[in-house]
Amino acid sequence: MARKQVNVETLPQLTSMFDECGWSAVSSEVSWFSFHGTLRSMRERVRSTFPEYPGVYAMVNAQGHVVYVGMSKKLPKRLQTYFSSTTKRKKESWIRRTAVGFLWQPFPHPLLARLRERELIRRFRPMINVQGHPVQMKVGYIVATQQTAESFQLVTEIPKQHAGIWGPVPVNQLSKSAVEELNIQFGLRDCPKRTAMYFDGDKQAPETVPITCMRAELKTCLAPCLGSCTEGKYQRAFKSAKSFLSGRSQKVFSQIEEEMTKAALNRQFEVAAKLRDRTKGFRYVNDHLRRFHDWSSRANFVYPVQCELSQAELWIIVVRGIIVDVVPTPKETEDRTQVASMIETSRKQLSGESAKRNVSEPGDFEAARILFRWFQKESDETQKQFSLAQALKRLNAHKRKAS
Structure with missing residues (x-):
């Protein structure tokens, strides 16, 4: 995702965008605080202007860009740190120097203020924010593709159409490999979406289909593109993979353990090592999903x-x-x-x-x-x-x- 900022031309336009909130019962007026005067005078203005409530604020530069979004359980206490003359507040001083003022909005509860902060970060994509920024966040989602023969992908942008979603999980080599191995474990396709599918018994299937898929030859895919399986068999494999992601994983781990032990006894050490790495990736993804995904479902x-x-x-x-x-x-x-x-x-x-x-x-x-x-x-x-x-x-x- 490319880093971009929301560009607005006037303060009223920015205020109206900042004011959009899905919870009408907790929305309150958005106000503007301009930077002028000495640091001491601005600290005094903050103390006299801001109530001791939770809230959110957005620093705005001279070009009309939101450069930073923050929240606090007590707005005056947090906002005064931006006008401190001590060397301990280097970050706050730098943020203040990039802006000409800030918008602020009180909220009825710290939890709602925190949620509002992340919503504004996603909307305005401020260049200084790290946490919650859609570019800075290195998390992804395991998505079941919505197509003739479903499979799984690790994506950072959730598609508009999908057959299921699990996450978030960290985006790194281990999680990427785990999703690839997930398709292999259950015999699901990983070919391009444009590849035509011809299930066994499909009347529209051609009489002969050339074998061009390495996974089909290695027996690691049910190969619906070659008519090697029925649609029902493929769907059963896909549902088993969904069950694994949803928490019913012990049977899969036991099966891989048995295959790994058998390969080691037959001195097929490369196969055993491959299964060991697959287990490691599966457990890594499973642990992340169980911590959050299971909670959210309940x-x-x-x-x-x-x-x-x-x-x-x-x-x-x-x-x-x-x-x-x-x-x-x-x-x-x-x-x-x-x-x-x-x-x-x-x-x-x-x-x-x-x-x-x-x-x-x-x-x-x-x-x-x-x-x-x-x-x-x-x-x-x-x-x-x-x-x-x-x-x-x-x-x-x-x-x-x-x-």
Whole structure:
């Protein structure tokens, strides 16, 4: 992905882009802070201007580029560091010198501010940010290609159409090799998408197909392009590979272990070494998937938080690790009905009654990772969660009382 920045011509245009937020209940006004005066006077302006709330900010240079995006649990404390005269704040001083001012926006909770920060980084791609930057992030996703005979690829950009997605995983030689070995282990194709597929029994298949595939000759691919297998057999192999990525991996590891032992006893040491390396790559990818992917598949709950701006309670509704919406705790009958309808729709997604069952955008994964790390760090906060079924029970109980 090429590094690029969002170019805007006027401050109002930048402010309107910065103000876009999917959670209407937590959106607040975006304000501008211009750099002028001495460092001391700007520190005093920060102390007198900014409330002690969580929030996000974006440094803007003279060309209208967002050069840095940050967040803080207490905005004044963080922003004053940019106007410090001590040598300990070299990075902050450098960021300040590249900008002419910054936009800032308060948020009701530190978790929401953190999520908003990553959203803005993905949108504006500031040149100074590293964490969360789509260019700087060296993570990828294992994607099941959506084609006649599916297989697996390791990609950094999630395609619009796919037959399944797992991740994120680090992008390095070990993970790349593991995905290649995954196709070999289950006999799945790795040829170009334009290659025609002719399953066994396909009436449209030509009478003779020249063998031009080395994997077909080595028996490491079911070779659907040569009509060497039925469509049903290929689909069973593909589903087995999906099960492996989804956590049912012990059978595969046991099978590889047996093959490796057999090869070693037959003094086929090169084959044994190849299987050993395959196991190493599979375990590496599996460990990464189990830490996050399994959590996100089970992360279906409502997380109540206290809004620091208004002291009201908010519901953060999470489905498969993704925040569906943030709403004030529903009290009126109409609000309860709307929230109940939203949760019911989410439950349909979980049961497979809706097409969109899994997260499918890079931003979705990044938001889920932030949520995952939040509950890892703030372990006591997990006790505040309640399930979607419990949320519906609360909402419907109020409805029964009203009737």
